[in-house]
Amino acid sequence: MAKHQIYTTSFAKVYPLYIAKAEKKGRTKAEVDAIIRWLTGYSQAELEAQLEKQVDFETFFAEAPHPNPARKQIKGVVCGVRVEEIEEAVMREIRYLDRLIDELARGKAMDKILRK
Numbered sequence: 334m335a336k337h338q339i340y341t342t343s344f345a346k347v348y349p350l351y352i353a354k355a356e357k358k359g360r361t362k363a364e365v366d367a368i369i370r371w372l373t374g375y376s377q378a379e380l381e382a383q384l385e386k387q388v389d390f391e392t393f394f395a396e397a398p399h400p401n402p403a404r405k406q407i408k409g410v411v412c413g414v415r416v417e418e419i420e421e422a423v424m425r426e427i428r429y430l431d432r433l434i435d436e437l438a439r440g441k442a443m444d445k446i447l448r449k
Contacts, residue, residue: 340391340423345384351434358438368433371447372426374399394426403448404429411435 352362369380374397383393394400404426408417411431419425436446 337424339427341389343387344390344393345387347390348384351430354434354438358440360437360440364437364443365434367443368437368446369430371401372404372430372433373397374401390427391423394423397426400426406448407432409435 351365355361355365366377366380369375370377373380373394375383379398383396388396405417407429408415409432410416411428414428416425416428416432419428433446437443
């Protein structure tokens with residue numbers, strides 16, 4: 334079975350879209366970065382290195398140093414699909430990130446987004 338196109342898409346190509354979505358709603362790049370670091374365990378330097386290397390989504394999540402166990406608390410619908418029901422691991426991680434960016438753009442407080 335062929336992989337979904339998003340798996341081979343460069344994370345660095347989509348990253349500016351996450352930032353644009355957040356900034357359009359008055360949020361910041363720093364908040365987007367904080368969400369990504371919380372979700373994946375990357376440090377800021379490691380995140381920037383991944384962006385510079387232009388790794389694809391599959392590699393970005395496969396190399397995540399410490400995926401946050403609290404990410405399993407992320408619930409809701411992205412693209413018409415319930416995040417918690419996605420069986421394929423990489424797609425679920427991508428949708429977790431999409432969901433968190435959606436919450437940021439909707440004005441949710443960072444402590445709630447980061448499940449504190």
